[in-house]
Amino acid sequence: MKQIYLNTLTIIAAFISATGAAKAQSFDFDMSKPQPVYCNETGSGYDILPAPDKKHAADPYYFSVKVPDGNYLVRVTLGGKKNSNTTLRAEGRRLMMDNITTSKSKETRVVSFVVNKRSPLIDEKRRVKIKEREKDYLAWDDKLTLEVNGSNPAVKSIHIERTDVPTIYLCGNSTVVDQNFEPWASWGQMITRWFDDGVAVSNHAESGLTARTFIDSFRLEKILSTLKAGDYVFVEFGHNDEKEKRAGDGAWYHYQYQLKIFVDKVRDKGAEIVFCTPTQRRFFEKDNKTIRNTHGDFPAAMKMVAELEKVPVIDLNGMTKTLFETMGFEDSKRLLVHYPANTFPNQPNALADNTHFNTFGAYEVAKCVVMGIKTLNLPLVQHLRSDWKDFTPEHPDDWKVFKWAPAKISELTKPDGN
Template sequence: MKRIFVYSLLLVASSLLAQAQTFKFDFSSDKKEQEGFTKITPSILFNNDSGYGYDFQPAWDGKSNAPFFFSVNVPDGNYRVTVTLGSKDSAGSTTVRGESRRLFIENLDTKKGELVTETFTINKRNTVIKGNQKVKIKEREKKKLNWDDKLTLEFNGDAPRLSSLVIERVDKVPTVFLCGNSTVVDNDNEPWASWGQMITRFFTDKVCIANYAESGLSANTFIGGKRLDKLLTQMKKGDYLLIEFGHNDQKQKGPGKGAYYSFSYYIKQFIDEARLKGAYPVLVTPTRRRQYDKNGKIKDTHADYPAAIRDIAVRENIPVIDLQDMTKVLCETMGVEESKHLYVHYPANTYSGQTQELKDNTHFNTFGAYEVAKCVIEGMKKANLPIVKDLKADYANFDPAKPDKFKNFKWNLSPFTEIEKPDGN
């Protein structure tokens, strides 16, 4: 009898925990809220006592076309988000991003009275590893939405319309962990972007992307900052670890440094740790810098680091996604002038507070990040990674020799900008 009682208590506790990790919010104009949902009105602003509400920007009144944010306090982990977009009162066009500007739903149009339900899976984390151990984030990261206790969603687009939102904890989907530098990182602010925050757009809710990259990092400083330690607390059997370094590693000089010395040693640590968890390590060569020779060909600027990555992949018998080659094709196809549309090249006064021209040949803008994300997916397909079966139905095969047209790329700006360029080059 005592055992049955204890077992019953455990079942109740488990049920309560599951309920605590499922949130249902009703944003519709209906006066009567949906059963089991919490009605959200413009007066509900985020605070830690309630643990949910409109955040950062003014609250949405159901009619405004301005972007808005909604945050919910949740424990670390993966969450399936179900959004019902549209309104019975007006037509809409909605883009949904999460945390630090990860793209999930792109320019979804709805007619007046039409409701469309979409789902995606998002990873949330904070800096705590265990006990007093924490990730050593940079000063510029302390305001990043990736590293707090909240799961934050951005609703943008020409006319964002949200009817309902459901957030529920999921533990069994494979997670793709990203390790890298400024060419991989989730950027919070316009006009900067990287492939790690765009690749989320192309997968169904059966895959979760967790981006731990940060600007200025090399393989050893990523490990030294305890990012790998934190990542491993969430990693499980069947997950993936994508590793892209080289940009900043090549600047390290001195005894024992170099592509075939310290760099290879640290890359091996990533591989070994992933394998111990039953996860699949995948190497990624660095993206090209936009530097052309007099013949309009992209220069090799990463020394022997790409070759070292390929050699490690062969030696360890693991896949390699060759962004070094694919971004070379992409840049040479577009040419010297057109390729500026891939990187952060903007005349003065394009963005608020930008008094000087932005001219960066390493870091991508949103269009460039979108194109490189497609290159990564093509690399996944070439490597026969099982997760490619969970690409969205609207993903079309991509050839970097036939890039998308920049003029056809539509991106509604997030309300936050930053003139300072990311660390690293």
């Protein structure tokens, strides 16, 4: 009995020590010096693409660090011998900072942001039921991965350390998820651009999910395992829920019932919940001027739950309707995955998707979400970056001047759901 007791103490002490080490964990990398190629043994290094060399010094690259789940402050020093333009993304193409320039005259700039890293593990007995397609997602592995991109990227050093900041958890479908591959994108991976290093964004959305299947795959449980007072949970469903056909399904019972589960579970943890009505599909009426509501009663059903439960609402359904109609029948295609054949490698056929956003469209919808946060006057507004400029869907950005450094990885397969 004494030996069992001592062994138990040893295990507890080891766990406390490991937990403390994880919280105190920090890394520094001098990117002006050679770095290894990533492997489990080294725990850090160039990843995904071939390591850059002198001949390809201006090429994009990925750099990964093996870390436990959590939020990590990333501080990047930029600058080089030539004029540089650098875009920084994390995990599944989450935009952190874009088009940062430095001159060749020894100019350096330091930028910082917080990256949330997670794995499917919830506890010793439970794991998130990720889809087969998700198994290769950078967001579900055991690494924090940075993508260094831009017309001439120049990173001098990278500092990474564990941090404890409020977290915005995102729940939703293909209009919210971190889309891993060009040309697909969602607002959840763009909104990160507008928050400073005082807040983290943890995107748990996945293509094709409904409110029910999100819960059934233990994604809400994963969020609840780390959710705390001061955190936020943003919920956008509807695109796929409206296609469920079981007995009792529909906007006014089943959908509302699931939304109520989100409200109760989140508030039980002392956190705040925000609803986002589903983004519109680009479905114009015969006049080619007016967007038809393809979501039926679902936006109204969400608003009813919000009113009854006093949940703040960001009306993305209304804002994206205005955005599509303002841009018009033709230019609104610039918000979505509409591309002629051979725009991307191995693309013999044109792409014409009226549901899923491209990078520009996702960028614009993310701005709609930020404006919703501002309109609601949520405390999160104090963490908006100083370069944020107010936005209205009646006056969208000019797609002709939008500058995006494409990732080197593309995928022509349409995301699940519609």
